[in-house]
Amino acid sequence: MSDTRPATRRLPAEERREAIVRAALRVFTATSYAGATTAEIAREAGVTEPVLYRHFASKRDLWLACLDVAWAETRGGLQEKIASLTGGMGERGGARSPWRSPRMPNLWLQGLTEAGEDAVVRRAIRRHMREVHHFVAGEIRRGQLAGTIPADRDANAEAWVFIAGGLLRSVADRLGGVLSAGDLEAISRERVRWLTGS
Numbered sequence: 001m002s003d004t005r006p007a008t009r010r011l012p013a014e015e016r017r018e019a020i021v022r023a024a025l026r027v028f029t030a031t032s033y034a035g036a037t038t039a040e041i042a043r044e045a046g047v048t049e050p051v052l053y054r055h056f057a058s059k060r061d062l063w064l065a066c067l068d069v070a071w072a073e074t075r076g077g078l079q080e081k082i083a084s085l086t087g088g089m090g091e092r093g094g095a096r097s098p099w100r101s102p103r104m105p106n107l108w109l110q111g112l113t114e115a116g117e118d119a120v121v122r123r124a125i126r127r128h129m130r131e132v133h134h135f136v137a138g139e140i141r142r143g144q145l146a147g148t149i150p151a152d153r154d155a156n157a158e159a160w161v162f163i164a165g166g167l168l169r170s171v172a173d174r175l176g177g178v179l180s181a182g183d184l185e186a187i188s189r190e191r192v193r194w195l196t197g198s
Contacts, residue, residue, distance in 0.1 A: 013055070016047070016051070016055065017055045019045050019046070019047075020041065020042075020045045020047065020052055020055055020056070020062070021062070021065050021066055021069050022045075022069075023041055023042075023044035023045035023046075024036070024041045024044075024045070024062050024063070024065070024066050025066045025069060025070065025103060026044060027040055027041050027044050028063065028066055028106075028107065028110065029103055029106060032110050032114060033059075033063055033107075033110035033111060033114040033115055034110075034114040034115075036059070037059075038052055038053070038059050038062070041059075041062065060115070060118065060120065060121065063107070063110075063111070063115075063121075064120075064121075064124055066103075066107060067104065067107050067111075067124055067125075067128060070103040070104040070107055071104055071128055071131065071132070073103065073104075074103070074104045074132070075135065078135070078136070078139070082139050082143075102166055102169045102170040102173060104128065104132075104166070105163075105166035105167045105169065105170040106170040106173065106174070108125050108128065108129070108167070108170075109167065109170050109171070109174070111124070111125050112125065129163060132159075132162075132163055133156075133159045133160060133163060134159075136158070136159035136162045136163075137155040137156050137158070137159035138155075140153065140155040140158050140159065140195070141155045143196075148196060149195055149196055149197070150196075150197040153195060153197075158195060161191070162191075165187065165188075165191065168187075169184060172184070
């Protein structure tokens with residue numbers, strides 16, 4: 001008797017690695033650093049644990065890769081938001097939060113609370129926070145040069161306020177019931193209003 005199951009295409013190593021990271025992001029987002037297991041992540045990715053370990057030596061290494069992907073997603077969202085702001089505020093730039101998906105600050109919180117004794121995790125979070133700060137402060141300065149953000153706004157301080165907003169959103173998401181979607185939209189709208197002086 002022949003096997004009638006459809007043949008599954010074997011993914012190239014880089015695609016398989018990316019699929020594992022995407023699955024890990026879903027699992028870490030739904031649970032936590034401590035709560036997520038490599039077995040669960042492997043199942044979510046449709047691979048075995050040995051395949052997962054061929055790509056990542058440890059759960060920590062996988063978490064670090066997720067942090068990089070989450071930053072790439074966040075940066076892309078920020079660039080879209082900034083493009084809408086520089087085109088004029090109106091309704092386009094209004095209330096939508098640039099922390100639409102707080103994956104990155106959520107991962108920061110997980111790392112701090114569940115793996116904070118790990119020096120590698122602490123270094124990664126510091127590096128990411130500095131990178132986010134540098135990016136946001138640079139974009140604010142560009143907005144000031146373009147005249148879309150008042151010159152008296154402190155770019156460094158505003159970038160830290162932005163990071164604090166992401167952490168607040170992440171805490172609210174994890175606790176549930178602290179802030180409504182309307183609260184988050186109002187906070188975002190008021191921050192944009194202050195920042196742009198409109």
